[in-house]
Amino acid sequence: MNNQIYILYHGSFGELVTGHLAMSELADRIVGLYDLKVASVSLDDPESDMPEDIPLFECDLLLVLGILPKAGDLVPIIASRTGAKAVIWPIEDPNLIPEGRYTIEDELNKNGIHVEFPEPLCTLDTSENEIVNTFAVHFGMPKFELRVNAKNMIIEEVKVIRDTPCGTASKIGPKIVGMSCKDMKSLEDKVMQMHDNECVAYMGPDRPIMQQAGRLLADAIKEGLV
Template sequence: MRVGVVTRGKYGERLIETIKERSDFEVVSIDLPQFLPDFIEDPEEFVDDLDLDPEFWSSDLIITYSLHPDITPEIAVRAGKGGTQAVIIPGGMGRAGSVPELQKIADRYGIYIEVDEICCTLEECGVEAVDTFAERFGQPVIDVKVEEGKIADVHVTRGSPCGSTWHVAKEIVGRRMEDAPPRAGLLCQMYPCRAVRGGEGGIHASGDLHKYAMERALGLDTELVIADQSKPIKIRGKDLP
């Protein structure tokens, strides 16, 4: 599978590294300027002037760290025209455009669009490209081996696209079983997690997801509660199941 990543400054670089290191997916990328105007009157013209590789848009899955409400919908349009199956938009709705605008794009091109505040909420959705990617990357799923009340080994079945889950798996070894869940959440945040600070979601949700993954791996009775702002917004084209 071919994964296309739109980077902007440092954002998207860790995703590319993680995909290359932790999967056999082909990954290609294009770079947007780190500094963009707050308002872009003609996004189509602006993106045209960047002279981006046209082959990029035919990727099976495109993940865009454009982080701009004018540019992101234009990225989705070009992805749809290029034949991609799905577009994943990290960074939250405030930098993605609007749901009605993205819904029109999804309907026009028959694609799936998902807006994630944090990258570690991604799960299967019934779209082949997303499901294939989410077998390896997304909401953390781990297996844990415990010896003498301590974490002896951690296997990552599915990890956060930024790579934080593998960091947690390495650093948590040797911790007491009862300390492991909160420590897993803290280690994720210390990775460092680049999710937004403040409020109930963002970096706090990332920590909670890793804490929950550890609790489940240890067979504990647990429940995951995610703030509304951190829940994925899933937008399906009208012809998708």
């Protein structure tokens, strides 16, 4: 099913994921991209703060990436006007969690629009929603297949089965070709370091999202050993 995708984005995370998806195998399904720079929205009349230049193309899936917390009230309006049937709204930074998240979620559900808030986006695996699943087949929790030389335990080939939405998996995969997996702890440490150099997710003692994403990547590489 070739579901049409509309992307609302803002900031470094939004730009990173949008740029990667726009160059991916899903590029021909993207019907619209819009940098939603709105910083605040009227609680009484959110529609009055809708940008005049926003193109509202019909879509099946709305991706919401890195928009500012107070802009969240525009999402149900945009989702309804574009005919979106599902929304993926990842949490990569606790400072960007939408204000009134549960009210927004209720409003979307009331309009028959499924919404998910994966934290982070690379935890997305499978969903009860078919439209979300058609995206998650291509992007989400990383998955690899690795071919290893049985004699010297050198990684000879890495195939990315499912990329991370930001492209970190496909960037790091080729870099571990030629590395040894005899000492898995050493390999995992190298992968985590490479990941941290690429990832723009939040990292703090209260919510170590970057570390969580790095662990997912390292575990996926370990699971991909054949």
